[in-house]
Amino acid sequence: xxRRIPVAPLLLGLSGVLPFAWGALTILIPSVGDxxxxxxxxxxxxxxxxLLYGMVILSFMSGVIWGFATRAEGRHAAVLYALSTLPxxxxxxxxxxxxxxxxxxVALLALDLHAQRAGLAPAWWLRLRLLLTALVVPCLLAxxx
Numbered sequence: 140x141x142r143r144i145p146v147a148p149l150l151l152g153l154s155g156v157l158p159f160a161w162g163a164l165t166i167l168i169p170s171v172g173d174x175x176x177x178x179x180x181x182x183x184x185x186x187x188x189x190l191l192y193g194m195v196i197l198s199f200m201s202g203v204i205w206g207f208a209t210r211a212e213g214r215h216a217a218v219l220y221a222l223s224t225l226p227x228x229x230x231x232x233x234x235x236x237x238x239x240x241x242x243x244x245v246a247l248l249a250l251d252l253h254a255q256r257a258g259l260a261p262a263w264w265l266r267l268r269l270l271l272t273a274l275v276v277p278c279l280l281a282x283x284x
Contacts, residue, residue, distance in 0.1 A: 162188035163281035237282035
């Protein structure tokens with residue numbers, strides 16, 4: 140089993156970082172933020188984009204962990220199903236803070252690590268998640284406070 144990240148998940152994962160990068164860019168470069176606000180509106184600009192998209196993606200990651208739980212059995216599966224709901228609940232209750240979302244993505248790595256070690260995730264999974272988290276967290280922090 141290879142630890143090399145397949146091209147499709149890598150490209151799709153990196154493309155999923157683009158809205159985070161755009162949100163951060165529109166905060167860090169005010170003229171880009173003004174342009175984005177005029178052209179795309181508030182939902183696709185700055186902190187609003189970071190928070191909305193961060194909540195969506197953190198919730199999406201709950202579904203990924205749920206998928207890994209389907210490969211487990213018995214009590215282990217039940218615990219993993221329960222834990223898979225945490226990222227979505229985190230996003231729902233704490234998603235109005237860029238810092239909280241950033242911490243949610245970092246904490247999610249613990250579930251990714253568990254899935255990897257338990258053989259529930261592909262061998263390359265943790266490498267992809269570490270890369271994407273390393274890109275997403277600084278973008279989110281551009282929107283904090």
